[in-house]
Amino acid sequence: MGYKSLCFGFSCILFAYFLYSPIPENIEEPWKVRYLDATVKVVSYMATLFENIGLMKYEKLFSTSSVFYITQAVSDENVTVIDTYFSNIPVRLYVPKRKPERKRPAVIYIHGGMFLFGSCKIKAYDNMNRLTSNKLGAVVLGINYRLAPKYPFPAALDDCVSVTKFFLQDKVLAKYRVDPTRICIMGDSSGGTLAATVTQLLRNDPEFRNRIKAQALIYPGLQMIDTFLPSHREYAHGPILIREVMLKLLSLYVANDSSLIQASLRNEHMPEESRHLFKFVNWSDFLPEKYKKNHVYTAPVLGKLNASYPALVDSRLFPLLVNDSQLQNLPLTYIVTCEHDLLRDDGLIYITRLRNVGVQVIHDHIEEGVHGAISFTTGSVVLQLGFKIRSRYIRWLEENL
Ligand SMILES: *[C@@H]1O[C@H](CO)[C@@H](O)[C@H](O)[C@H]1NC(C)=O
Ligand SMILES: *[C@@H]1O[C@H](CO)[C@@H](O)[C@H](O)[C@H]1NC(C)=O
Ligand SMILES: *[C@@H]1O[C@H](CO)[C@@H](O)[C@H](O)[C@H]1NC(C)=O
Ligand SMILES: *[C@@H]1O[C@H](CO)[C@@H](O)[C@H](O)[C@H]1NC(C)=O
Ligand SMILES: *[C@@H]1O[C@H](CO)[C@@H](O)[C@H](O)[C@H]1NC(C)=O
Secondary structure, three states: OHHHHHHHHHHHHHHHHHHOOOOOOOOOOHHHHHHHHHHHHHHHHHHHHHHHOOOOOHHHHHHHHHHOOEOOOOOOOOEEEEEEEEOOEEEEEEEEOOOOOOOEEEEEEEOOOOOOOOOOOEHHHHHHHHHHHHHHOOEEEEEOOOOOOOOOOOHHHHHHHHHHHHHOOHHHHHHOOEEEEEEEEEEEOHHHHHHHHHHHHHHOOOOOHHHOOEEEEEOOOOOOOOOOOHHHHHOOOOOOOOHHHHHHHHHHHHOOOHHHHHHHHOOOOOOHHHHHHHHHOOHHHHOOHHHHOOOOOOOOOOOOOOOOOHHHHOOOOOHHHOOHHHHOOOOEEEEEEEEEOOOHHHHHHHHHHHHHOOOOEEEEEEEEEEOOHHHOOOOOOOOHHHHHHHHHHHHHHHHHO
16 A cells, blocks of 8 residues: 555656646647646656566556546447457447448548557547548448557558458448448558558559558558657657657567667667668658758668567568559548657658659648647547547548548
């Protein structure tokens, strides 16, 4: 008991300290953003403490916290909600109740959570998918792929690909009255990473090429081979997404090895044989001038790690690692980037590369935006920004799918 009180007291002091850390000026609802930012920082501190005293692994505290927000599959007057399995992988389906006049569009939804935590059943995502289903008369399919560190790369991707291919079969689409020419793949944050890769793999597969009409990527992470992009430098300490926390957690998807984490923090984690990949993420070439500011390009240091992680050079790990000929088949793309987000430049670089090869991209840049906002649309602290991003995304679907 004394130990628990001590932890509680310590968390409160840390929380008060972080609550007063400075945040960018044009952020809306600054105290709510400060509150969320301070919460992430306290969780990270406590997770480090618990790991050091041998109580639990660092990532465990993050995954435990997200479980509280999971909802049951509850149908409402407009939408039937079903938890089932596609290809042995748990999915949640949203099927509109009203009889369609013509075949329905569909959205395949891949949730965020750094490949380590989260679920499509989390309340904020459940609300978003329900709303999408109702507003568009669409079938929405949420995928609960396997999570790291228990299931490292490529488990999450394999699950998303299997579910998507299962759903895209003629007989399954017919069962839910889905129009095969009106299907979008959507993901937020690391779900955006997976959505972008699934889209690449399917659009380069003759069997599925015509089955994906569009992709929607909400503040996606698209690479971690260069961890010093200008946005990584400017927003290393948040708000909300913190460089150290992100690299610690993301590394666990690649390999269960702390030397990879330490090296990625120094931007010295890539092997010598990855040199050819850096031209695909060179911010000096792809970032619009406005975002370069006074930053000076420094190439990452290669070949410092003795261990080699084959996943790091695998283009299925990060969608920015493919060449231009693999990008040119991609469908209509909607990308949301937020100004005050560590992952901002990942999105901006992808937009430039896609446009360079003639892919049609609709870019929604949110000047006052912070990372993860659509996850903060329920619960005790709700961001108006989350509703704004959600409704802009749904409006885009209404107009384009
Ligand atoms: C059902 O749809 C109507 C019309 O879009 C909406 O007003 C109502 O709030 C919806 N009900 C629920 C439970 O979402
Ligand atoms: C990761 O490695 C640590 C020790 O190096 C081990 O205790 C843990 O079980 C491993 N986790 C997984 C998921 O393999
Ligand atoms: C990145 O671009 C800059 C400027 O165009 C160039 O000097 C540098 O060599 C490039 N680095 C790589 C690894 O492509
Ligand atoms: C890597 O190899 C070098 C030289 O072979 C050695 O000095 C160093 O201790 C090794 N580092 C690790 C982390 O194993
Ligand atoms: C692009 O990558 C694909 C797959 O790795 C490869 O088959 C193709 O030859 C590459 N194209 C170019 C122009 O490098």
